[in-house]
Amino acid sequence: xxxxxxxxLVVGAGLAGxxxxxxxxxxxxxxxxxxxxxxxxxxxxxxxxxxxxSLGNSVxxxxxxxxxxxxxTVKGSDWGCDQEVARLFADTAPIEMRRLAHWGxxxxxxxxxxxxxYKGGKQFExxxxxxxxxxxxxxxxxxxxxxxxxxxxxGTGHAVMCTMDNRCAQMGVEVHDKTEAVALIQDGETxxxxxxxxxxxxxxxxxxxxxxxxxxxGFGRIYPNTTNAVICDGGAHTMCVNTGVVPMGNxxxxxxxxxxxxxxxxxxxxxxxxxxxxxxxxxxxRFMHEYxxxxxxxxxxxxxxxxxxxxxxxxxxxKSPYGEHLWLDIRHLGEEHxxxxxxxxxxxxxxxxxxxxxxxxxxxxxxxxxxxxxxxxNKDGAAYGLKGLFAAGxxxxxxxxxxxxxxxxxxxxxxxxxxxxxxxxxxxLEGCETEFKTSLINDEVKKQQARIDVLVSCANGSxxxxxxxxxxxxxxxxxxxxxxxxxGLETCVAELQEALVRAGKVGLRSDGKGVNPELAVxxxxxxxxxxxxxxxxxxxxxxxxxxxxxREDYTARxxxxxxxxxxxxxxxxxxxxxxxxxxxxxxxxxxxxxxxGYGKSEIISADTPKDAGKKGK
Amino acid sequence: xxxxxxxxxxxxxxxxxxxxxxxxxxxxxETDAMTLFIALNRIREExxxxxxxxxxxxxxxxGSCGMVINGRPGLACHTKTKDxxxxxxxxxxxxxxxxxDLSVDTGSWFREMYTKTESWIHTEKEFDPExxxxxxxxxxxxxxxxxxxxxxxxxxxxxxxTARMRDxxxxxxxxxxxxxxxxxxxxxxxEKDYYEIIGNDMGIFGCMGLLACEDVCPKHLPLQNQLGxxxxxxxxxxxxxxxxx
Numbered sequence: 018x019x020x021x022x023x024x025x026l027v028v029g030a031g032l033a034g035x036x037x038x039x040x041x042x043x044x045x046x047x048x049x050x051x052x053x054x055x056x057x058x059x060x061x062x063x064x065x066x067x068x069x070x071s072l073g074n075s076v077x078x079x080x081x082x083x084x085x086x087x088x089x090t091v092k093g094s095d096w097g098c099d100q101e102v103a104r105l106f107a108d109t110a111p112i113e114m115r116r117l118a119h120w121g122x123x124x125x126x127x128x129x130x131x132x133x134x135y136k137g138g139k140q141f142e143x144x145x146x147x148x149x150x151x152x153x154x155x156x157x158x159x160x161x162x163x164x165x166x167x168x169x170x171x172g173t174g175h176a177v178m179c180t181m182d183n184r185c186a187q188m189g190v191e192v193h194d195k196t197e198a199v200a201l202i203q204d205g206e207t208x209x210x211x212x213x214x215x216x217x218x219x220x221x222x223x224x225x226x227x228x229x230x231x232x233x234x235g236f237g238r239i240y241p242n243t244t245n246a247v248i249c250d251g252g253a254h255t256m257c258v259n260t261g262v263v264p265m266g267n268x269x270x271x272x273x274x275x276x277x278x279x280x281x282x283x284x285x286x287x288x289x290x291x292x293x294x295x296x297x298x299x300x301x302x303r304f305m306h307e308y309x310x311x312x313x314x315x316x317x318x319x320x321x322x323x324x325x326x327x328x329x330x331x332x333x334x335x336k337s338p339y340g341e342h343l344w345l346d347i348r349h350l351g352e353e354h355x356x357x358x359x360x361x362x363x364x365x366x367x368x369x370x371x372x373x374x375x376x377x378x379x380x381x382x383x384x385x386x387x388x389x390x391x392x393x394x395n396k397d398g399a400a401y402g403l404k405g406l407f408a409a410g411x412x413x414x415x416x417x418x419x420x421x422x423x424x425x426x427x428x429x430x431x432x433x434x435x436x437x438x439x440x441x442x443x444x445x446l447e448g449c450e451t452e453f454k455t456s457l458i459n460d461e462v463k464k465q466q467a468r469i470d471v472l473v474s475c476a477n478g479s480x481x482x483x484x485x486x487x488x489x490x491x492x493x494x495x496x497x498x499x500x501x502x503x504x505g506l507e508t509c510v511a512e513l514q515e516a517l518v519r520a521g522k523v524g525l526r527s528d529g530k531g532v533n534p535e536l537a538v539x540x541x542x543x544x545x546x547x548x549x550x551x552x553x554x555x556x557x558x559x560x561x562x563x564x565x566x567x568r569e570d571y572t573a574r575x576x577x578x579x580x581x582x583x584x585x586x587x588x589x590x591x592x593x594x595x596x597x598x599x600x601x602x603x604x605x606x607x608x609x610x611x612x613x614g615y616g617k618s619e620i621i622s623a624d625t626p627k628d629a630g631k632k633g634k
Numbered sequence: 635x636x637x638x639x640x641x642x643x644x645x646x647x648x649x650x651x652x653x654x655x656x657x658x659x660x661x662x663x664e665t666d667a668m669t670l671f672i673a674l675n676r677i678r679e680e681x682x683x684x685x686x687x688x689x690x691x692x693x694x695x696x697g698s699c700g701m702v703i704n705g706r707p708g709l710a711c712h713t714k715t716k717d718x719x720x721x722x723x724x725x726x727x728x729x730x731x732x733x734x735d736l737s738v739d740t741g742s743w744f745r746e747m748y749t750k751t752e753s754w755i756h757t758e759k760e761f762d763p764e765x766x767x768x769x770x771x772x773x774x775x776x777x778x779x780x781x782x783x784x785x786x787x788x789x790x791x792x793x794x795x796t797a798r799m800r801d802x803x804x805x806x807x808x809x810x811x812x813x814x815x816x817x818x819x820x821x822x823x824x825e826k827d828y829y830e831i832i833g834n835d836m837g838i839f840g841c842m843g844l845l846a847c848e849d850v851c852p853k854h855l856p857l858q859n860q861l862g863x864x865x866x867x868x869x870x871x872x873x874x875x876x877x878x879x
Contacts, residue, residue: 054688055741057786058696115767121755121820123778126770151769169779175695179782183754186745194741195733217733219649246691280667283693338665368694368712370667483679527684531649532734535683 018462019222023049023191024446026210026226028198028253031059032174032428033410034232035181035190036435037398037442041228042188044443049224051196051213053248056182057175060234060246061431064174065286065361067156067166068429070110074127074152076145077134077164083107088608089161090417090426095564095574096610097270097389097419097582100603102396106417106426106433113433114153114167121180123169125154135292135358158425166425171361174428181432195532196222199540201229201256201406202461208406209453211256212465214540219531221465223458227451228442230398230407231257232435235388239549241490242340243385244277244284253412255544257392258551262402264584264598266393266414268548269556272421272565273499275321277384280339281369284386285362285379287424290314292358294347296325297378298333301344317615319421319499319565322383326499329382337380344378351375383499387411387427389418389565390552393584398438401584405451407442409434416582419602420564472539475524482523482539488516489546497553502569506557513553514593517546551585551595558597559583561621573619576610580623637664639715641677642723643685647734657723658682670703670710670724674736686735694852697785700727700792701736707789709852727792740788747808751831755815756823774819781814781860783853790847790857802836806847806857809838813860816867829871838864 025041027034030052038048052059073081087107091098118124127149133140134157158166169176185192195216202209202225210225236251237243257263275296276285290296295303296314306313308324316324325343328334334341347355347362352375355363359374366372366379392408393401394415400406409415410431417430471477496509520543529536561575562568580602585595612618639662646655660677671692678685690698692711699710702725704718715722730738747753790806791797797805812832815821832838841861848857 054690054696054698055744055786057744058690058698060691060696063691063693063695112763115765116761116763118767118770119759119761119820121818123775123782123818124770126772126775128772151771153767154772169782170776172695172779172783175785176779176782183748186748187752187754192741192745194745195739217739246696247689280672281669281692365693369669369714371714371716372667483683525683527682528650530684531647532686532737533684534678534686 019220020225021049021222022225023047024227025442026224026229027051028211028229028231029059029233029410029412030056030192030194031061031232031234031410032178032181032431033412033435034230035185036432037230037232037409037439038190039181039184039188040436040439041443041446042190044446046443046446049191049193050185051198051211051224052192052194053197053216055194056185056192057178059178060249061428062175062178063246064428065171066158066428067168067173067425068110068114068177068432069158069161069165069423069425070114070167070429071107071163071165072111072114072153072155072167073163074149075155075164076143077157078155081163081165083111085162086110086165089423091608092613093421093423093426094417094419095421095613096576096580097267097563097602099396099416100607101605102415103417104607105396105437106430109433109437110429113429113436117177117180117432118153120184122177124167125169126151127154158423161423161425177432197537198253198256200461200465201260202458203260203403204454204457205260205262207404207451209451209457212461214537216532216537219533221462223462225453225458227446227449228405228407230409230438230442231392231400231412232408232410233412235391235411236548237385237388239489239493239545239552240385241487241494242277242282242382244274244282245385250541251545251548252541254392254548255541257400257406258544258547258587260403261586261588263406264393264401264586265548265551266390266416267420267555267583268390268551268585269497269559269566269583270389270420270564271385271497271552272387272389273319273322273383274386275318275325275383276345276381278365278370279337279342279380279382282384283365283369284384285345285365285381287318288359289345289347289362292354293350294345297344297346298328299335300333301378304328304333319567322499323567325383335380340382342380342382345381346378347374348376348378387422389420389422390414397441398434399441407438409438414582420566468540469529469536472523472525472536473529477524478522479524480519480522481526482535482542485516485519485523486538486542486545488519489513489549492516493549493552497556500567500569501556503557506553509553510550510557510594513546513550517543517550517593520546547587547595554595555583555585555597573621575621576623577621577625580610637720638662639664639673640721641673642721643736644725645735646732647684647686648732649734664715668715670713670715671699673715674710686733686737688737695785697787700740700787700789701725702727702792707792707850709787709789712852727788729791729797730788738788740786743788743791744786744807747804747811750804751808751811753811753815755818755821757820758822768820770819774817778814778818781810781817781855784810784855785853787852789850789852793846793850795842795844795846796840800840803840804832804837806861809841809864810855810857810860813864825867825871829868829875832864833868833872838868841865
């Protein structure tokens with residue numbers, strides 16, 4: 018058994034993980050990042066839009082400052098966020114963008130003078146100031162008061178990821194790619210590292226560390242249709258769930274994007290609708306204007322996704338071998354616009370669908386996009402429940418997003434949180450002394466080897482891993498999607514409980530030798546079903562609608578009973594449901610709950626008497 | 635009527651002593667808008683769960699799924715079956731170490747490349763969190779990004795005549811990387827410094843000018859121009875060195 022020691026171990030080598038790694042390495046500590054893929058292939062690199070930071074260099078961002086950014090973020094979260102964390106984020110973001118520029122990110126810069134931009138399909142003019150020439154430029158994004166999104170053309174995530182990984186190479190941060198962490202080594206109080214499986218040989222390996230951080234991104238792949246990369250399967254979360262002592266925060270807070278393409282669920286930008294594209298049903302008729310007479314296709318992400326789902330449920334969806342979908346029509350925008358301003362959409366359609374959007378309709382449907390929930394940490398990024406365990410980025414519930422996150426805020430969070438948490442980890446390491454118990458390590462390795470042996474020998478049964486995974490995904494898709502209600506969620510929970518039993522009886526069809534991909538899927542399936550149950554059961558208990566969590570039977574945001582965060586534990590191995598606890602959404606209140614200024618505004622305020630405002634049930 | 639596609643896929647599991655390299659045939663019914671991402675996953679889930687291949691973003695952004703598709707290196711995720719004949723042959727990328735079946739180890743290769751080319755900004759300046767960012771011409775930023783678009787899929791290396799013959803050749807991806815820093819005003823390295831890295835047969839002078847790298851690059855990077863640019867720069871630097879300047 019190969020055993021590797023490092024001061025700081027990061028599970029994941031995307032932007033949050035590598036940013037924290039750089040910080041700790043800079044303070045003189047040894048750091049290793051484990052990653053399923055070479056660092057630059059991490060899903061951070063797929064984020065095209067940009068990073069929000071209130072630099073205010075563009076004329077369209079004039080008067081912007083951290084206060085405005087903070088306010089946008091809190092409203093966006095539907096008051097579900099931790100306001101102290103949102104404040105920390107908004108204040109730090111501008112400095113972090115400048116730091117990235119120093120490290121090598123080729124941010125687009127301010128070009129002084131006249132230029133044109135589009136809004137709602139119309140053309141406008143702006144004049145950038147001479148004295149701002151060459152400073153970091155910003156672009157417009159949904160849900161923000163100002164142009165605040167720093168970007169590098171259409172590949173911000175990719176460009177920042179390159180710079181961050183370069184910085185890691187320079188600082189001597191090791192990245193062990195094709196390595197999958199499968200279990201935490203912990204004694205119920207402290208985390209000592211992980212047992213990992215090498216995806217070059219299939220062998221188990223031990224990594225010991227004083228501090229361990231989970232920065233492995235979201236878990237969209239527990240849903241059947243997601244914009245997330247294949248690797249965003251929640252595998253690293255399952256390690257934490259399996260400890261029984263580390264809670265997941267707000268797992269029911271899941272964001273859906275209206276226009277994922279069918280099949281393959283790749284995202285096409287909101288710009289399509291922003292510039293005048295329309296949504297059509299099976300009869301090639303528009304429908305959004307019937308539901309939302311004023312805003313039609315331009316209503317917010319969650320609202321459009323909701324109506325699209327409703328319309329398909331009413332039987333107006335287009336049937337396909339890949340499930341039902343609707344059409345996005347941008348043909349009327351014309352060739353010049355489509356191959357110019359919407360070039361990226363044009364390329365996705367032609368490369369992945371073989372659809373020419375100048376003459377053909379684009380098949381789309383609402384698609385899982387972002388996990389606001391995750392490993393619950395305090396503002397320093399320290400996970401609840403285990404000393405020496407940290408988390409950051411989409412994997413974590415740090416919690417600046419609450420029940421809905423704004424475009425451009427998640428990519429910025431990766432580097433801002435990575436920096437802040439990295440600094441806290443360096444402080445933690447400074448005064449940290451750890452003793453490693455060999456018996457604890459050996460027991461965990463034996464336990465993991467035993468799991469593998471059972472799967473390979475089919476000792477517990479021979480359920481097909483892909484079929485059981487499908488059952489889990491379909492249950493979430495049906496019951497814990499954009500619209501939720503008691504009946505649907507109860508069915509979902511029951512189906513997931515059945516899936517959990519079946520997941521325990523999985524046996525491999527292949528021989529399990531070497532880097533067996535079937536084994537990799539099987540090792541995390543039970544944990545994934547437990548996470549799916551946290552999503553569904555948390556959503557069932559939360560009898561209100563907040564941000565992306567929409568209950569058809571409880572349509573109001575209920576600040577009297579639900580201004581809180583769900584903490585979901587899987588306390589005992591034999592449990593069939595997660596244990597839910599709750600904590601206040603925020604200790605510090607800079608902006609008391611109020612109207613977001615967009616979307617519906619049905620609110621049960623904190624001072625509404627108990628018996629008032631009960632809807633539906 | 636949809637076609638029945640015949641896939642010939644390279645199979646070998648180096649971790650299994652019984653395994654021998656061979657080609658295996660799979661038959662799959664074609665569906666609308668099928669890509670190799672969809673096809674390979676269906677083969678794995680429905681026919682052979684041990685089949686190894688790599689996908690990550692499946693959107694042409696991350697570069698994980700480079701493989702040789704009917705004789706040509708390319709990204710599997712954005713290859714549509716309807717653009718291919720009914721018989722599809724898939725092989726792992728050459729040059730890189732084989733992990734198994736269609737999966738290769740590009741990570742180690744590229745990580746070594748970062749070290750060889752010192753793929754980071756070299757500067758004496760310290761970051762000042764209080765100060766405004768240093769200004770940059772937007773044109774420079776755009777030019778740097780243009781070269782930074784490389785997704786390290788390895789297709790250019792797999793298609794390179796020199797890289798196939800000699801292990802120590804840097805290849806187009808690495809040379810493009812050097813060009814990226816050479817045009818970056820923040821990097822204080824001189825042409826002489828770059829000459830130390832690429833002014834030899836392992837670097838720019840090893841290129842035979844076959845330019846398959848540019849032909850197969852899925853991001854359509856201007857590799858031919860970059861190789862020409864570096865060859866001129868390094869040629870001049872070499873002459874200067876000869877004449878003691």
